[in-house]
Amino acid sequence: MIAQAVSQSGVDKFVNALGSGVALGAIYALLALGFVIIFKATQVVNFAHGAIAALGAYLVSYFAVTINIPGRWMTFAPDWLQWSLSALVAVLLTAVVGMIVERITIRPMIGEPLFAIAMITLGLDLIIRTTTNDLLDNTNAGLGDPFGLEVLTFGALRLDAAQIATIGVTIVVVLLLMWFFRTRTGVAVRATAFDQEAAMAQGISVGKVFAIAWGIGAALAALGGIFSSVGSRGAAGVSPFTALIAFRAFPAIIIGGLDSIAGAVAGGMIVGVLEVMAGTYLGGISWLGTGFSGIVPWLVMMAVLLVKPYGLFGTEEIRRV
Amino acid sequence: MLEIANLEVVYNDVVLVLRGLSLEVREGQIVALLGANGAGKTTTLRAVSGLLDVHEGDITKGTISYNGVEIHDNDASKTVRSGIAQVMEGRRVFAEMTVDDNLRTGATTNKNATSVKDNYDNVMEMFPVLATRRKDTAGYLSGGEQQMLAIGRALMANPTLLILDEPSLGLAPLLVAQIRDVIVDINKQGTSVLLIEQNANMALSIADYGYIMETGKVVMDGDADKLLGDEDVQEFYLGLHTEGGRRKSFRDVKHYKRRKRWLS
Numbered sequence: 001m002i003a004q005a006v007s008q009s010g011v012d013k014f015v016n017a018l019g020s021g022v023a024l025g026a027i028y029a030l031l032a033l034g035f036v037i038i039f040k041a042t043q044v045v046n047f048a049h050g051a052i053a054a055l056g057a058y059l060v061s062y063f064a065v066t067i068n069i070p071g072r073w074m075t076f077a078p079d080w081l082q083w084s085l086s087a088l089v090a091v092l093l094t095a096v097v098g099m100i101v102e103r104i105t106i107r108p109m110i111g112e113p114l115f116a117i118a119m120i121t122l123g124l125d126l127i128i129r130t131t132t133n134d135l136l137d138n139t140n141a142g143l144g145d146p147f148g149l150e151v152l153t154f155g156a157l158r159l160d161a162a163q164i165a166t167i168g169v170t171i172v173v174v175l176l177l178m179w180f181f182r183t184r185t186g187v188a189v190r191a192t193a194f195d196q197e198a199a200m201a202q203g204i205s206v207g208k209v210f211a212i213a214w215g216i217g218a219a220l221a222a223l224g225g226i227f228s229s230v231g232s233r234g235a236a237g238v239s240p241f242t243a244l245i246a247f248r249a250f251p252a253i254i255i256g257g258l259d260s261i262a263g264a265v266a267g268g269m270i271v272g273v274l275e276v277m278a279g280t281y282l283g284g285i286s287w288l289g290t291g292f293s294g295i296v297p298w299l300v301m302m303a304v305l306l307v308k309p310y311g312l313f314g315t316e317e318i319r320r321v
Numbered sequence: 322m323l324e325i326a327n328l329e330v331v332y333n334d335v336v337l338v339l340r341g342l343s344l345e346v347r348e349g350q351i352v353a354l355l356g357a358n359g360a361g362k363t364t365t366l367r368a369v370s371g372l373l374d375v376h377e378g379d380i381t382k383g384t385i386s387y388n389g390v391e392i393h394d395n396d397a398s399k400t401v402r403s404g405i406a407q408v409m410e411g412r413r414v415f416a417e418m419t420v421d422d423n424l425r426t427g428a429t430t431n432k433n434a435t436s437v438k439d440n441y442d443n444v445m446e447m448f449p450v451l452a453t454r455r456k457d458t459a460g461y462l463s464g465g466e467q468q469m470l471a472i473g474r475a476l477m478a479n480p481t482l483l484i485l486d487e488p489s490l491g492l493a494p495l496l497v498a499q500i501r502d503v504i505v506d507i508n509k510q511g512t513s514v515l516l517i518e519q520n521a522n523m524a525l526s527i528a529d530y531g532y533i534m535e536t537g538k539v540v541m542d543g544d545a546d547k548l549l550g551d552e553d554v555q556e557f558y559l560g561l562h563t564e565g566g567r568r569k570s571f572r573d574v575k576h577y578k579r580r581k582r583w584l585s
Contacts, residue, residue, distance in 0.1 A: 201370060315417055
């Protein structure tokens, strides 16, 4: 009887760790997708991704809490709808910021060494992060989200509303991206990713493709930043540390393959589940230290790279033999 | 139709590659542009198609006009929209994308769905082998199939002028003959062709007119038949000229004399 209860509690523990891991993985997947889309289309490793994520989260706080837009014009609407619209405005505005950043700092660098462009994104990270922190007054700001701490139970699995929303939004985003890459514009983005000059020769406007990629990438970063700052996980809201989430998502990007959309999702899930599982099952082993769960994804990333240098789903270069 | 007048192109503000190039492609013609490596053929193509920027090149003198409109300041997208499509040297298909998706990239500037469908059907009819490999990854096609795909992709833009840069490069003689027939077919359907080639025999056998380039300028031009019969062309591009049954050695040729004759 006791053994059965212990075994049952073990299953519950595993199922809940898995569920939380998937929810965390969904946040990493959103961040990884944004990063991958920018890299795929422009070959730019965007070190400002975390700063853009934090900016997106800050903008939700600003619109939903500080100035209550568009909620102040639609008091008849339920809270969740008002907040969702504020989040939508914030995501769109972050996308516009991404496009402006691309137009001013990245596009003039087309054809220049990638190292120089990477350094520019490092500078952008500092500028955007410092500006956001100044706007935050170097403290925390709640996003005013409607998720609260409500927990929903599905058999043994317990997920809070924010986790369910994160998983749901990620699924919608993935479906939208799958559709987008089959459209005329999506095909143009993929062509530009493979060979910019050949794409230009087909009449594809590479500048437009860059702008679209940065817009989508920034919007996805914003979503990642928002969902990392809501519910029980982000109870403190957006803070000067929110930008660091992108570095925690980095193993997901590498494990999945730098240029793979499917890889970004798979990598995000692997890293999220590993991190939570490590925290759940290895957290009690004192000699591993308290931060071991954060190291596990990096160890797995190194192991994957040793076996598959392009990541699990990364495109290997096709060469004629 | 296409007129290039006294064109000069400089790379990196230093290297002068085209030195006063002039040529013309008339409507309905196949025009061959011949020359050895480094003569400036591909630079000519880049100048016409608006791709010089990618290679740090600039037009410093001269004009390019298409149907009476100056296009030398156009970007590549605008050039394609004006009716000029190109098949790049080395095919440059999008290796990781499918055959169908490669063809779709060619239709980027064509917003008319009916026209895109017609062009697609036309390409499939012209290259039946592509029809059987529509969902295959382009990188796994043979060299000849990739060349067909590159030509098909250019045709998806519904061009009035098609520029092909060394389409016979690296292909077996049988495939070269096939590509040559395709070019003739495309021309018969009403598309003018500027054929940039080192394979003078292939190019002049189907061209109406030909230009021969050396070090950035045209040194000889004329009707293709006339060029095919020219002693110098035969000697240096076709390798046909013999003296008493013995092939003439380059060592026996006074280079400056030949240059003088080219320029006369």
